Amino acid sequence: MSNATYELKAEARDRVGKGSSRELRRNGLIPAVIYGDKQAPISIALSTNEVTKRIHAGGFMTTVATIDVNGQKISVLPKDYQLDPVRDFTMHVDFLRVSADSRVTVEVPVHFINEDKSAIKTGGVLNIVRHEVELVCPANDIPEFLTADLTGLQLGDSIHISNIKLPKGVEPTIDRDFTIASIVAPVAAEGEASE
Known part of the structure; x- marks a missing residue:
């Protein structure tokens, strides 16, 4: 915070x-x-x-x-x-x-941690869907950023808003479990694909 x-x-x-x-x-x-x-x-x-x-x-x-x-x-x-x-x-x-009792809507950035403990270490690529998440929170307690832990994620896995621990009194403006990022296979370079 x-x-x-x-x-x-x-x-x-x-x-x-x-x-x-x-x-x-x-x-x-x-x-x-x-x-x-x-x-x-x-x-x-x-x-x-x-x-x-x-x-x-x-x-x-x-x-x-x-x-x-x-x-x-x-x-x-x-x-x-x-x-x-x-x-x-x-x-x-x-x-x-x-x-003190105001609630505000703000865009808060997402920080990704533990990339080296996921499939990214073996060549996977982090596909970020949302760099920021719109949140409703108390004006005097706005998170500086949200932390997305990538530990153990494999190719094809996604991280959703439900995987991120939100501070008390903070909730996303979207009321479904939306995707923040996923780990995907790297796209082959064009020259390699035609050989």
């Missing part, structure tokens, strides 16, 4: 729109909005450097943050961010307000 959290300082902004957003970006700030929890949305501006560091550090979309808006501390979960398609800098961020 990742209980790591971080704090960002923000300033409330009165003006919204393209012109205002461009001016913020020229001054090293990113326009953002905090919404949800049956309260009015708040338009804010955040430091471009701080947000970019958090995005590139990993786990940005699954870590609850505290945003200090002029002294008022608000717990949030990032829900979306937009990057400039050409220059790859952050253009906008959407945050969802969360409280």
Whole structure:
């Protein structure tokens, strides 16, 4: 479980729109909005450097943050961010307000372990069906990742969501036993197949 959290300082902004957003970006700030929890949305501006560091550090979309808006501390979960398609800098961020009893839907990555204790060691190939799994979980207890143990899997075997131990209070959004990955025979190279 990742209980790591971080704090960002923000300033409330009165003006919204393209012109205002461009001016913020020229001054090293990113326009953002905090919404949800049956309260009015708040338009804010955040430091471009701080947000970019958090995005590139990993786990940005699954870590609850505290945003200090002029002294008022608000717990949030990032829900979306937009990057400039050409220059790859952050253009906008959407945050969802969360409280201690909030449940959120998030995409959590799957990590595979013990590949050397499966048929992969003897030439099998791991065919990953889902790199991430969409989960509903408490906002203050989001798993950093799910662990899929491949120990003992042979060619043709699959690992399903039921094979992964989920933390208490966490459940997948899909209510069937879906496949996460399977071990398959390697595909022969085209040159070898024709000989």
